[in-house]
Amino acid sequence: MTDDDRGTVPPETLLELRGIVKQFPGVRALDGVDLLVRAGEVHCLLGQNGAGKSTLIKTVAGVNQPDEGSLHWLGEEVRFPTPLAAIKAGIATIYQELDFVADLTVAENIFLGHERSSGGFLQRARANREATALLTRLGHGDIAPTRRMGALSPAAQQIVSMARALSHETRVLVLDEPSAVLDQEEVRNLFRVVRGLVAEGVGVVYISHRLEEIREIGDRITVLKDGRTVATGLAVADTPTSELIRLMTGRSIEYVFPERTVAPPDDDRRPVLEVEGLAQAGVFEDVSFTVGAGEIVGLTGLVGAGRSEILEAVYGARRPTRGEVRVDGRRLRRGSVDRAVRAGMGLCPEERKSQGLLLDEAVSRNITVSSMGRFARAGFLDEARERRAAEELTTSLDVRPTGVTRAVRTLSGGNQQKVVLARWLMRECRVLLLDEPTRGVDVGARAEIYRLVRDLADAGVAVVVVSSEIEEVLGLSDRVLVVREGRVVHSAPAADLDESQVLDLVMEGRAA
Amino acid sequence: MTESTTGVAAPLTKAPAADPPPPRGRSTSPLAALTGSGVGRNLGLVVALLILCGVGAATAGERFADLDNALTILRLAAAVGVVSIGMTFVITGGGIDLSVGAILALSSVWCTTVATQTMANDVHWSTMVIAAIAVGAGCGLVNGLLIAYGGVVPFIATLAMLASARGLAEILSNRRTQIVEVPGFDAFFGAEVLGIEVPVLLFVLVAIAGWVLLNRTTFGRRTVAVGGNPEAARLAGINVKRHTLMLYVLLGVCCGIAALMLIARTSTGSSTHGMLYELDAIAAVVIGGTLLAGGRGTIVGTVLGVLIFTTLTNVFTLNNRSISEQALLKGAIIVVAVLLQQRFARRSDSS
Known part of the structure; x- marks a missing residue:
C-alpha cells in the first residue's frame, strides 16, 4: 500500500x-485555500500568525467544517464531520500543544480510544509489544512502553504522539510547529523520523516558522496570507527565502536585529541586576552574572539545560536553594514573585497563554x-484612566487589532506578546526577563519585538533574554551566557561569537 | 452602573461598541446576542423570576402577591443571600467552600452561649456581633491557610471544616437550642427602616458592597485574575496565596453576618442552623452565571439566583406542596440554568 514508484x-x-x-462570526478565517498533498512528500505550510494555518489544519482534521469549497481524499470528495472521521480515513494531526493523559503509560496513550483488548479485557502485553514496534519504526525503540507519559521529555512525548498517529492507518500526518519545543539535536532526530515516514509513502504537512527548517526538510511549500493561498506547490529547492518572506508578508524583510547601542554600558556604575551563586539542587548550580542598565544579556543552551529555570529563580517564581539576587543593590527575598515585581522586575514567560495572559480578560486589564x-x-x-493608559501603550506598540476592551484571546501570538511586554512597560520595570520572546511569533512581529526590546534597553532597562534560537541570542544581545547542564559554561560579548562557536559551546561545553 | 459591567463578560459585550467594523450581533440573531451578553444573562434570570412570580400569583393569589409576602421572601433570602455573596468571591477566585453552613452554625452557637450573652447584657449587645464575625473569620482563616499555604484542595479542606465546625457547635451547645435574651440585640435586628427589617437591609448592603468590591476595586480584579489563571496572576506579581486566604476569610465573615441574621429571625443559636446552606449558596451562585471553574463572577446574578430559589420555596409553601417536590424542581432548575449558560458561553467563545 505504501509502495511508491517515484519516477x-x-x-x-x-x-x-x-x-x-x-x-x-466577524472574521473570514479562510477565504479560498487550495492545498494538494502527495504521498511521500513533506509539504510545508507557511504563513504569518493569523494567516489561517491553524484553522486550515483543523478543517483537515475534521474539527471545523468548511463553509465553502471541497475536500478530496484519495480522489473522492469527502466530508469529515468529526475528528474521528478524519483519523479513521487516515489523517492524523499532531497539534502544537500535545494532547495526552500524563498519568497513563506510553502504550496506553498510543492505543487510547482503540485499546488492544479481548472481550473487554485489556491485553497489556500485546499493547506494549505493538507500542514498541511502532516506536522502533520511528527509531525510538528506547522509549519503554510502560513508562508514565508525564515523565517523558517533551521531545519523547512528541515521538509517542507520532506513534499514536501511526497506530491508525495514517497516510497523511499533519505536524503543527513540531520543533517549537525541541532543541537542535531533537529537531535533527525529528527530521530523521519524518524522512523515514516519507520514505514509507506517508504525506507530511509540516508547519513551522523557521525557514531554515523548511529548507532542510521540505519538498514543496504552500504559502497562506490572510486566509488565502498566495502560492502553492512551490519547490523548496528553487524558491529563495526572500521570495518566501515576500509572499508571507507582502513586503520584503529579513530577520532584522536593531543595531547595538554604540556606547558600552558604563562600568563604573553598579549593575542593575546582580545574580550571585544562585543554585537549585539538581537543576542548576553556581550561576552568577550581572546585567547593567541598558544591557541585553542572552542566555542560551539546550532545552533542559536549565535556562528557563534560572530565569524563574531570578524572578522568584522558583525557590533557589542557595545564592542571592539583587536589584539596584537591594537583596530580594528568595522565592517571592511579588517582591521581585515590587523591586522592578518583570517576566515575559515562556508559555505565553498559560503563564502570561488572562486569556478571557480584556487587553487593557492584561496590561x-x-x-x-x-x-x-x-x-x-x-x-477610564486605566483604559486610556492601556490605549496609549497599544497604540505606540502597534497592537492589532486595536481596541483594548477585546479579549486578549482573540489576538495573534505576536500581538499577545506585545501585550505582555506592554504590561512591563506600564510598570516601568528596571529589569526585564524574556523567556523565548518570539516563540510562535511571525516574522513581521518578530522584528518589531526585537526593536522594542532594544529601545527598552536604550531607555536604561536591564534585559535578560532566554532563547533556543542562537541567531536570536547573537543578534539581540550585547553579551551571551551559554548554559549547559545547569552551569554557565561561557560568557562573552555577542560580537565576539558566531553561530558555530555557540553551537559547540551548547553541545560540548567548550569553544571549538 | 448598568449590568453590562458585571463580571468579566463586560469587555466581551463592549467590544463591538468600541470597534464598529465587525458587529457580532448582526451575524447571530439579536436574541442570541442579547442572551449571550452579561445583560442578557441577568435578563434571563429576571424573566425566570417573573415567571415564578406569575405562577405564585396564579396559584396562591393574594397570599402571594402581597407586600408582606414579598418581605417574607426577602427575609428568608437574607441569610443565604449574604453567604452566597461571599461564595461568589470564593468561586470566582477558583475555589469552593462546602463548610459555610457549618461555620454559620458554629458562629450562631458561639455568640449565643451563656457566657457571651451575659457579656452582651453587661457590656454591649454588639459583643455578640463581634463574636459571630470573629468566629466566621477564624474558620475562614483556617480554611484559607490550609488551602493557600497548606496546599490542600479546597473541596477537601472545607469538607473537613464542614464536619468539624458543626461538631464543635454541637459540643459547645450540648446539642441544645440556645435562646437569645439580649434586649439590645433584638431591638437592633428587629428594628425596621421605612418598613424594611434590618436583616433585609443588611442583605442589600452586603450585596451592594459585594458588587462594588468585585467590579470596582483592585481586590475584585485580582479575584478574577487569580480564578482565571492563577499561574499568570502569580507571574504578574499578584500574591496569589495571600489573596486566596483573604477570599476564604471574606466568606467566613459573610457566614458570621448570616449567623446573626438567623439568630435574629429565630431568636436562637443552634448547631442545626444553616443545614445545607452550602448547597443552596453554590446553586444560587452557579445559576447566577458565575463560572464554577473561576475567572468570571457576577453579584447581580447571584442575588437573582438566591431570589429565584427563595421565591420557589415560598410559592410551594403557600400552596402546601411538599419539600420533596421543591427539591426535585430545584435540581431541574440548576441543570437547565447550567445547560443554557454553556450554550451561551460557547456562542460567545466562537467569536
Missing part, C-alpha cells in the same frame, strides 16, 4: 483542498494587572 508514475495525490472558505495600584485610590479603580 515512473506521478506520485499519488492523497489530499486535495479546493477553495476552502471558513467563516467565523494593567501588574500596576493596578497606579489606577486605584484606596483600592477603587479608575477604569
Whole structure:
C-alpha cells in the first residue's frame, strides 16, 4: 500500500483542498485555500500568525467544517464531520500543544480510544509489544512502553504522539510547529523520523516558522496570507527565502536585529541586576552574572539545560536553594514573585497563554494587572484612566487589532506578546526577563519585538533574554551566557561569537 | 452602573461598541446576542423570576402577591443571600467552600452561649456581633491557610471544616437550642427602616458592597485574575496565596453576618442552623452565571439566583406542596440554568 514508484508514475495525490472558505462570526478565517498533498512528500505550510494555518489544519482534521469549497481524499470528495472521521480515513494531526493523559503509560496513550483488548479485557502485553514496534519504526525503540507519559521529555512525548498517529492507518500526518519545543539535536532526530515516514509513502504537512527548517526538510511549500493561498506547490529547492518572506508578508524583510547601542554600558556604575551563586539542587548550580542598565544579556543552551529555570529563580517564581539576587543593590527575598515585581522586575514567560495572559480578560486589564495600584485610590479603580493608559501603550506598540476592551484571546501570538511586554512597560520595570520572546511569533512581529526590546534597553532597562534560537541570542544581545547542564559554561560579548562557536559551546561545553 | 459591567463578560459585550467594523450581533440573531451578553444573562434570570412570580400569583393569589409576602421572601433570602455573596468571591477566585453552613452554625452557637450573652447584657449587645464575625473569620482563616499555604484542595479542606465546625457547635451547645435574651440585640435586628427589617437591609448592603468590591476595586480584579489563571496572576506579581486566604476569610465573615441574621429571625443559636446552606449558596451562585471553574463572577446574578430559589420555596409553601417536590424542581432548575449558560458561553467563545 505504501509502495511508491517515484519516477515512473506521478506520485499519488492523497489530499486535495479546493477553495476552502471558513467563516467565523466577524472574521473570514479562510477565504479560498487550495492545498494538494502527495504521498511521500513533506509539504510545508507557511504563513504569518493569523494567516489561517491553524484553522486550515483543523478543517483537515475534521474539527471545523468548511463553509465553502471541497475536500478530496484519495480522489473522492469527502466530508469529515468529526475528528474521528478524519483519523479513521487516515489523517492524523499532531497539534502544537500535545494532547495526552500524563498519568497513563506510553502504550496506553498510543492505543487510547482503540485499546488492544479481548472481550473487554485489556491485553497489556500485546499493547506494549505493538507500542514498541511502532516506536522502533520511528527509531525510538528506547522509549519503554510502560513508562508514565508525564515523565517523558517533551521531545519523547512528541515521538509517542507520532506513534499514536501511526497506530491508525495514517497516510497523511499533519505536524503543527513540531520543533517549537525541541532543541537542535531533537529537531535533527525529528527530521530523521519524518524522512523515514516519507520514505514509507506517508504525506507530511509540516508547519513551522523557521525557514531554515523548511529548507532542510521540505519538498514543496504552500504559502497562506490572510486566509488565502498566495502560492502553492512551490519547490523548496528553487524558491529563495526572500521570495518566501515576500509572499508571507507582502513586503520584503529579513530577520532584522536593531543595531547595538554604540556606547558600552558604563562600568563604573553598579549593575542593575546582580545574580550571585544562585543554585537549585539538581537543576542548576553556581550561576552568577550581572546585567547593567541598558544591557541585553542572552542566555542560551539546550532545552533542559536549565535556562528557563534560572530565569524563574531570578524572578522568584522558583525557590533557589542557595545564592542571592539583587536589584539596584537591594537583596530580594528568595522565592517571592511579588517582591521581585515590587523591586522592578518583570517576566515575559515562556508559555505565553498559560503563564502570561488572562486569556478571557480584556487587553487593557492584561496590561494593567501588574500596576493596578497606579489606577486605584484606596483600592477603587479608575477604569477610564486605566483604559486610556492601556490605549496609549497599544497604540505606540502597534497592537492589532486595536481596541483594548477585546479579549486578549482573540489576538495573534505576536500581538499577545506585545501585550505582555506592554504590561512591563506600564510598570516601568528596571529589569526585564524574556523567556523565548518570539516563540510562535511571525516574522513581521518578530522584528518589531526585537526593536522594542532594544529601545527598552536604550531607555536604561536591564534585559535578560532566554532563547533556543542562537541567531536570536547573537543578534539581540550585547553579551551571551551559554548554559549547559545547569552551569554557565561561557560568557562573552555577542560580537565576539558566531553561530558555530555557540553551537559547540551548547553541545560540548567548550569553544571549538 | 448598568449590568453590562458585571463580571468579566463586560469587555466581551463592549467590544463591538468600541470597534464598529465587525458587529457580532448582526451575524447571530439579536436574541442570541442579547442572551449571550452579561445583560442578557441577568435578563434571563429576571424573566425566570417573573415567571415564578406569575405562577405564585396564579396559584396562591393574594397570599402571594402581597407586600408582606414579598418581605417574607426577602427575609428568608437574607441569610443565604449574604453567604452566597461571599461564595461568589470564593468561586470566582477558583475555589469552593462546602463548610459555610457549618461555620454559620458554629458562629450562631458561639455568640449565643451563656457566657457571651451575659457579656452582651453587661457590656454591649454588639459583643455578640463581634463574636459571630470573629468566629466566621477564624474558620475562614483556617480554611484559607490550609488551602493557600497548606496546599490542600479546597473541596477537601472545607469538607473537613464542614464536619468539624458543626461538631464543635454541637459540643459547645450540648446539642441544645440556645435562646437569645439580649434586649439590645433584638431591638437592633428587629428594628425596621421605612418598613424594611434590618436583616433585609443588611442583605442589600452586603450585596451592594459585594458588587462594588468585585467590579470596582483592585481586590475584585485580582479575584478574577487569580480564578482565571492563577499561574499568570502569580507571574504578574499578584500574591496569589495571600489573596486566596483573604477570599476564604471574606466568606467566613459573610457566614458570621448570616449567623446573626438567623439568630435574629429565630431568636436562637443552634448547631442545626444553616443545614445545607452550602448547597443552596453554590446553586444560587452557579445559576447566577458565575463560572464554577473561576475567572468570571457576577453579584447581580447571584442575588437573582438566591431570589429565584427563595421565591420557589415560598410559592410551594403557600400552596402546601411538599419539600420533596421543591427539591426535585430545584435540581431541574440548576441543570437547565447550567445547560443554557454553556450554550451561551460557547456562542460567545466562537467569536
